[in-house]
Amino acid sequence: MAVLRVKFTKTKRDKLAQVLWILNWISVVTGAILFSLGLFLKVELNKRGELMAERDIQYVPNMLIAVGLIACAINFLGGKICYDCVDTTKFLRWKLIMLPYIICTFFFTFCVLVGALMCYSMRGELEESLNLGLTEAMKFYKDTDTPGRCFLKRTLDYLQIEFQCCGNNGYKDWFQIQWISNRYLDMSQKEVVDRLRSNVEGRYLIDGVPFSCCNINSPRPCIQQQVSNNSAHFNYEHQTEELNLWMKGCRQALLEHYNYIIQSIGLAVLITWLFELSVLTGVRYLQTSLENVLRQGDPNSESDGWLLENSFMETALTLWPGFCGFATRLLIKTNCQLLFCILPDST
Template sequence: MAFLKLTFSKNKRDKLAQVLWILNWVSVMTGILLFSMGLFLKVEINKRVELMAERDIQYVPNMLIAVGLIACAINFLGGKICYDCVDTTKFLRWKLILLPYIMCTFFFTFCVLVGALMCYSMHRELEESLNLGLTEAIRFYKDTDTPGRCFLKRTVDLLQIEFKCCGNNGYKDWFQIQWISNRYLDMSKKDVLDRLRSNVRGKYLMDGVPFSCCNINSPRPCIQQQISNNSAHFNYEHQTEELNLWMKGCRQALLEYYTHIVQSIGLTVLITWLFELSVLTGVRYLQTSLENGLRQGDLNSESDGWLLENGLMETARINLNIMKNIGKCNQIDTANNGDPNIDVPSSSIAH
């Protein structure tokens, strides 16, 4: 028994074809939207690529760009097919193409669903990429004279100002690295030399942060040096001075920013998938009802349309048998070692 069978008159088929023609053109617009969102995400990632490790996180925007372009092509063709299906003569020209088109569109809608799931699954890769990238960027913050790193200081400062964050996980990350270049240290001063000698690696470490970590909402001038030394500043307690510096780490701030973008895109892609699935369902009904009308010899009469000709269980059983037969053929080919001169008993093939 056919799965979800419906009966269509000539008038209903024509109206279905006209509605599908409009929906396919709407799908072309959604394809442009998917392409635009993929391009936007790619640009947003590339804007801060210096702050990310070299991990494969471009697969999501690349997937969206490809799906958007394919959606425009497939739905443009689908709109043309549905428009021509109103005319019996034009339908005969598309008859042999309709089923392959539906199969390709089904595979495409599956790709759209995969794209939506990928948007929600890139959180882990994005977090690892930001963690490693920000760690490296902070470590090379002082290397303003080194080719390839000379703009890292500016990039990190702008990041901390724009996203109101400090360090990778927090402002204390700056305590563990030398972020002031040796060219700006006065080596004639004893305290500078003592600080360099006190560290095993000869680094100039201090409890200070760059100016970009300062909280602009602080009621007092920003304290950047000797942050953990309460006696170095008047009326100061660093455990309670939360307004002095940005408390949030830049990894968390960037992760929240990108997560919001990706989840919004993922929701849009998921809605697009449901819309594409509904269009595909309508095209399938149109195809089967027209072919059944053609078998009856009169496309002006009523005809049945369905999604699956043999029902869910029977279709699954038929496809399973096809897969088993393919497996048996492969076993026979392996046994013959690909030699066409070896005769295979017909009974074994029939079995």
């Protein structure tokens, strides 16, 4: 028994073809939007690539770019097919192509859904990449004379000012690394030498932060040296002086920034998937109704259209042997190629 059978008159078939022609052209535009969103996300990620670890987080924008380009091509072809299907005689030239086209469009629509889910699932990898990347970048904050690292100080300062954040998880992260270059340390002072000797790695560690951590909303001049020493400053209590420095870590600030972008893109991709699914459903109804018209021989007669000619179970049982045969041939071919590559070496 056919799934979701619908009866179409000649007028309804023509209107369906015309509507699908318009929807396919709209889908070409949505494909261009998907491409643009993927490109925008890629640029945003590359903009702060120095602050991210070498992890593969570019797969999401790359997939969106690919899906956008494929959407433009598929829907352009779909628009041409639907335009010709208004005339039953012109449908004959597309008759053999429509089923493969619908199958390809189905898998493409599935890829759009996967792209939407990937947008929502990349938060964990992005957070880990930012955590490792920011920690590593902070270690090189002082290396303004080292090629390849000389711009990290400026990058981190701009980041902390723009996003109103400090450190990786918070301002205390700066207490654990040497962020002042040795060239600016007076080695003739006993206090400096003692600090360098106070730890195994010989680092100059202080309870201070860079100037970019200063909160511009603070009513008092910024305290960036001896931050945890209450007696070093008048009327100062570092546990409660939240206005003095930015309290939020830069990892959290960047994660919130990227999350807003990714969730917005994910919602747009999800809406595109629903739109593409509706267009695919309409094309399937158009194809089956026109094929039934050709069987009847009267182009003006009524015809039935459906999503599946048989029930879901019957369709699955029909397709299963073909899928198994394809998988078997693919496995045999792969094994033969591997054997062919191994045999010359063994001889």
